[in-house]
Amino acid sequence: MSEKVNPVGGERVGVYICHCGSNIAKVVDVAGVAEWAGKLPQVEVARDYKFMCSSLGQDLIEEDIKERGLTKVVVASCSPHMHEKTFRTACERGGLNPFMFEMANIREHDSWTTDDEAAATLKAKALTSAAVERVVHHQPLEPLPVEINPNTLVVGGGIAGISAALELANAGHHVYIVEREPSIGGHMAQLDKTFPTLDCSACILTPKMVDVGQHPNITLLTWSEVEKLDGYLGNFTVSVRKKARYVNEEHCTGCGICIEKCPFKVVDEVFEAGLGERKVIYRPFPQAVPKYPVIDKENCVYFLRGKCKACQKFCPTEPNSIDFEQEDQMLTFQVGNVILATGYDLFDVKRIPQYGYGKLANVFTSLEFERMVNAAGPTEGKIMLRDMETSPKSVAIVHCVGSRDENYHKYCSKICCMYSLKFAHLIHERLPDAEVYNCYIDMRTPGKGYEEFYNRLLKEGTHFIRGKVADVTNAARIPEEEGKLIVQVEDTLIGRQRRIPVDMVILSPAMEAKLDSKEVSQLFKMGCDFDGFFVERHPKLDPVATMTEGIFIAGACQGPKDVPDSVSQGAAAAARVAGLINLGTVMMEPIRASINQDLCSGCKICNNMCPYNAIIFHEDRKVSEVLTALCQGCGTCVAACPSGVISGAHFTNEQLFSQIEGILWDVRPVKELVAV
Amino acid sequence: MTEQFEPVIVGFLCNWCSYRAADLAGTARIHYAPNMRPIRVMCSGRVDPQFVLKALREGADGVMIAGCHPGECHYVNGNIKALRRFILLKSMLRQLGVEEGRVQLVWASASEGIILAEKVNKMTEEVRALGPLNWSEKVLGGNGHKIAESVPVAEEV
Numbered sequence: 001m002s003e004k005v006n007p008v009g010g011e012r013v014g015v016y017i018c019h020c021g022s023n024i025a026k027v028v029d030v031a032g033v034a035e036w037a038g039k040l041p042q043v044e045v046a047r048d049y050k051f052m053c054s055s056l057g058q059d060l061i062e063e064d065i066k067e068r069g070l071t072k073v074v075v076a077s078c079s080p081h082m083h084e085k086t087f088r089t090a091c092e093r094g095g096l097n098p099f100m101f102e103m104a105n106i107r108e109h110d111s112w113t114t115d116d117e118a119a120a121t122l123k124a125k126a127l128t129s130a131a132v133e134r135v136v137h138h139q140p141l142e143p144l145p146v147e148i149n150p151n152t153l154v155v156g157g158g159i160a161g162i163s164a165a166l167e168l169a170n171a172g173h174h175v176y177i178v179e180r181e182p183s184i185g186g187h188m189a190q191l192d193k194t195f196p197t198l199d200c201s202a203c204i205l206t207p208k209m210v211d212v213g214q215h216p217n218i219t220l221l222t223w224s225e226v227e228k229l230d231g232y233l234g235n236f237t238v239s240v241r242k243k244a245r246y247v248n249e250e251h252c253t254g255c256g257i258c259i260e261k262c263p264f265k266v267v268d269e270v271f272e273a274g275l276g277e278r279k280v281i282y283r284p285f286p287q288a289v290p291k292y293p294v295i296d297k298e299n300c301v302y303f304l305r306g307k308c309k310a311c312q313k314f315c316p317t318e319p320n321s322i323d324f325e326q327e328d329q330m331l332t333f334q335v336g337n338v339i340l341a342t343g344y345d346l347f348d349v350k351r352i353p354q355y356g357y358g359k360l361a362n363v364f365t366s367l368e369f370e371r372m373v374n375a376a377g378p379t380e381g382k383i384m385l386r387d388m389e390t391s392p393k394s395v396a397i398v399h400c401v402g403s404r405d406e407n408y409h410k411y412c413s414k415i416c417c418m419y420s421l422k423f424a425h426l427i428h429e430r431l432p433d434a435e436v437y438n439c440y441i442d443m444r445t446p447g448k449g450y451e452e453f454y455n456r457l458l459k460e461g462t463h464f465i466r467g468k469v470a471d472v473t474n475a476a477r478i479p480e481e482e483g484k485l486i487v488q489v490e491d492t493l494i495g496r497q498r499r500i501p502v503d504m505v506i507l508s509p510a511m512e513a514k515l516d517s518k519e520v521s522q523l524f525k526m527g528c529d530f531d532g533f534f535v536e537r538h539p540k541l542d543p544v545a546t547m548t549e550g551i552f553i554a555g556a557c558q559g560p561k562d563v564p565d566s567v568s569q570g571a572a573a574a575a576r577v578a579g580l581i582n583l584g585t586v587m588m589e590p591i592r593a594s595i596n597q598d599l600c601s602g603c604k605i606c607n608n609m610c611p612y613n614a615i616i617f618h619e620d621r622k623v624s625e626v627l628t629a630l631c632q633g634c635g636t637c638v639a640a641c642p643s644g645v646i647s648g649a650h651f652t653n654e655q656l657f658s659q660i661e662g663i664l665w666d667v668r669p670v671k672e673l674v675a676v
Numbered sequence: 677m678t679e680q681f682e683p684v685i686v687g688f689l690c691n692w693c694s695y696r697a698a699d700l701a702g703t704a705r706i707h708y709a710p711n712m713r714p715i716r717v718m719c720s721g722r723v724d725p726q727f728v729l730k731a732l733r734e735g736a737d738g739v740m741i742a743g744c745h746p747g748e749c750h751y752v753n754g755n756i757k758a759l760r761r762f763i764l765l766k767s768m769l770r771q772l773g774v775e776e777g778r779v780q781l782v783w784a785s786a787s788e789g790i791i792l793a794e795k796v797n798k799m800t801e802e803v804r805a806l807g808p809l810n811w812s813e814k815v816l817g818g819n820g821h822k823i824a825e826s827v828p829v830a831e832e833v
Contacts, residue, residue, distance in 0.1 A: 112705055
């Protein structure tokens, strides 16, 4: 190729059009685009190649930089989210600053979205031309080093949070766990058995809880909530509200005499799922960690009427541990990374009125049944009807309540089939004569030992009915149905409507995102999807990181998950954090805003624009300044500055204007304005 | 047979939601109109109204600004700022005689490839129905602009 007179400051751009096997080349005339690009005035060399991301493809770039003196590089291939880093590194190896590179996305945004070869080729030219026009204005940038504070915040003390915290603490790093409830343990602490092994849930969980409580590297903050998070990867400042327990943790020995002596009981809606009672001063369950009880201020007679103080009278510690004057405490500390393991809620079964929950006494939720079969629960493990006397002779278990349903949640809640099978097994075990009906849409049992567990249930004599339950009613049509609950379901395997009279119905509701997950995602400045689950960085290749650097997710807050998956994800998040801590310093993309202080008029418009409060105003000089460490590079201030003196590195006005010109190469007016 | 008018639409897609939605649409092989030419910005809040005017002046028939859904912005609320600017920009474009449908603001999260594709299809048809923008005639009254007859940039200068 002949030497060219270069109009833009002697820039020599190398353009590489990738075939991506046939992914791009099948639709886009890659050779044609390369030939066309070679004629662009700033372009020194343009080539097409089978796989640009291969080491041979990268070598091409390296060699051309060295031999042909390229100053800028454009690769037209896949999304920059796939390979921008690969090619930046290749440029660096060739001796260029990595930011002297631009990528044109002609696969995801072009060849994969159409069969129209002419249109796809035209679009590929537009995207390539845009990248060429843009790249000539690229400036060398240096990544920003950021030091990583070795402390980590884990939000949520369920099994995912416990798993993450223990991994980090055992690796020698300090962890703060913040848990909203008085004890860690989460939903797993409420369960009786875990499928498919039928391990006692508490027996395998409580040792881990004790480890957390006693670990020298873990600061456990229960009955606490994160109120504010400021800062950025490596340097977050956390503000936590530690709610008043009205029990002094320094003096309390956890003997439990106060709980015994408290004369008032209330229904326990949280831990016992409304099926049992607890005292007004309480520990959610006997193995709670930490062991200190909490006074339920809203129901405490002392707080309501100013009299009682039974707990204080009987407290044997010296000085007395009960402190009615205790107030909420605000704690502030520094962490480098955050792992969110905030868990899930269960779908409110009252939203499906035809299933009769709340109107028909013997319709139960899965969580109520979990507490009922738990030996430590309100019935001491006996399966009984709502009268708490009679045992049911027949039980129907309704799968997919609120999941796989256009009207509620479209997703499969993943664990309900397995726990419904577990319920069937537990009923057979405790009530050998009872008939058990499992009404399912499809039986979903992927997992180690899960299908085997299903086969076991098939042999135990459970009646499996394939069909979605239409409704549950007590309106009998024949004498055998009198006094029973009738489950109406179409048995799709025999193609017939059935009415099954039973004594008890258990609804298996979907796992859904926490009610306040949207607020939590905003607090931590990361995204959540339509269903309210937190969004991972990549659904397959990066399931624990989020779009926000330094914020990781684990467990059911990301999507429905069983215990082993939550444990693995917790450990995976911990490994990611440990990696960052071990690095000590990480390099951040230098995409940041800066203000030309000589030209700033001091109007302060940008000050309020910044979502991170990264812009300060110097009263003495009447100019604004961006604090680089806090800036996240969104560019909102750049677009807002009426004087046009804020520059967003790597997304400057000059770069974007040139990109617009390039992308419209085929429709642009020939000349600039003649008149005007 | 008359040739169908193919509008050119410049899309400003935010890096975190709508650019990824477009990536996902591609990965899922969802076919949609090739008329939208995407430009990546870090946040829809970065879209300076000047970019839109520049694109229209340089020959685009329409401009799509795409951001995260309100409340889901990676930068807390940049998309809300984009929305505010968009409302002001629209009233200005109306005064210049540019039809409403030519500049659109849409929301698409990273998981909504299909929604982004549908919005591109819908907008392409709407702009196709409006016909070419012809900025120089419409806005400048034929004052100095000539429209290129597909002359590549390479032959310019």
